[in-house]
Amino acid sequence: MKRMLTRRDALKLGLLGGGAVLLPLALQRRSSAQLSTWTTQFQVPLRIPPVLSPVSSDATTDYYEITMKPAQVEILPGLKTTIWGYNGQFPGPTIKARVGRQTLVRQINNLPEPMVVHAHGMGSKPESDGHPDDIIEPGAYRDYIYPNDRPATLWYHDHSMHDVAPHIYKGLSAFYLIGDEVEDSLPLPKGQYDIPLMLQDRLFASNGEFIYNSRGNNGAFGTTMLVNGVTSPRFEVANRKYRFRILNASNVRSYQLALSSGQPLIVIGSDNGGLMPAPVTTSKIRLGVAERYDVIIDFSVYSIGTQVVLQNLVGETPSLQQIMRFDVVRLESDDSTIPATLRPFEPLPESRAVRTRDWNFSRGEHGEWVINGKPWDSNRVDATPILGDVEIWRLANNDKDAEHHIHLHLVQFQILDRNGQPPLPYEVGRKDTVFLGPNEVVRLIVKFEPNRGTYAFHCHMLEHEDHSMMTQFQVL
């Protein structure tokens, strides 16, 4: 049963801004006086998205088939939410691939709008990268071929120009995990101790449906935290080490992750770089949209019965400050260790760069988001590096308030500096997305490989990307 939101409801949902934002949940069905009670936090067990099985395999390739379609799922206890999902699931099914074998994913569009699918972080050929022009019409399908060239935590999501924000908000995002023998040979936590966590914030109507409010082109913020599509879940763990692959798949929200116990996080991997050269211990992690960090948490320091909350230090309400809870419930032996050396690589020296390109991220004259003063134009290419060239990309944000989370398709880059200072300690691995804070200048060093062709380069805050802080480079 639908009912109109009153202004009072809207205020409580944070739609009108101002005041503390309270959590609309099943409680909404009761009187509005009870709205302030948050009863489902840490009640619902974490779910791990299912791993998709290939429909067939041959000597070189695993073949998958996915149907994008609407579905009704239970996110808030007792209520139904309409989602758009890969195979009707939210998050979509995880694809697990191996370096050395390619994947063909047939994406069938059974949704009422054109779709584009992008495997974020992959070194795909242009025709499989999900260029915004390469749409799949409703009722049609497209075959994407993925080389699985990097052992790393990737994800796949919609990439329709001007509609990526509502599409991902409705549920079109999923993990794509690539492993290899080097990683297998390390004694890191594996199998059921290697857990993907997709962080998203959503706003719910009283009937359980998502409310999408882009606030112009500032972006859709939610008041409820979802992890793998579950509201502020609880996850029962043994007193041992776990690996968590943490992805920010929110529309525009960024996070500062920390544990309520004060225990540090051990970062072992980042973005499409996969494992870093060495583990980095940090008390908190800043996570922009589309960034991923692989993190080890060692629960062996806790006694059975301990509860540890994964916090967001920059959340504006208690519910946004407490993302999920780990309940240490059982004793288990632990044969995993964290090697001092993970996956070393030669950092690209600045002297290898053949040129520097300057990129400015700002508001345009009409309030849109622009790169070097220009909005997206699929007929314009703003950089033409040559295959194999190393370049320095200098990203500048002159805004004192807005942040941007900048992503390059195709490549892996390294962060040289932030406002002339070294990057954060856990930003030393290879990455595909970088946090660009207010008034910040970040320099990246990028080698343009492994393919020629035209690729997107954009802010990954979804409403910024849609309106339309995106351009493209062409590798010659």
Ligand code: C2O
């Ligand atoms: Cu994750 Cu162009 O995107």
Ligand code: CU
């Ligand atoms: Cu991408």
Ligand code: CU
């Ligand atoms: Cu932005």
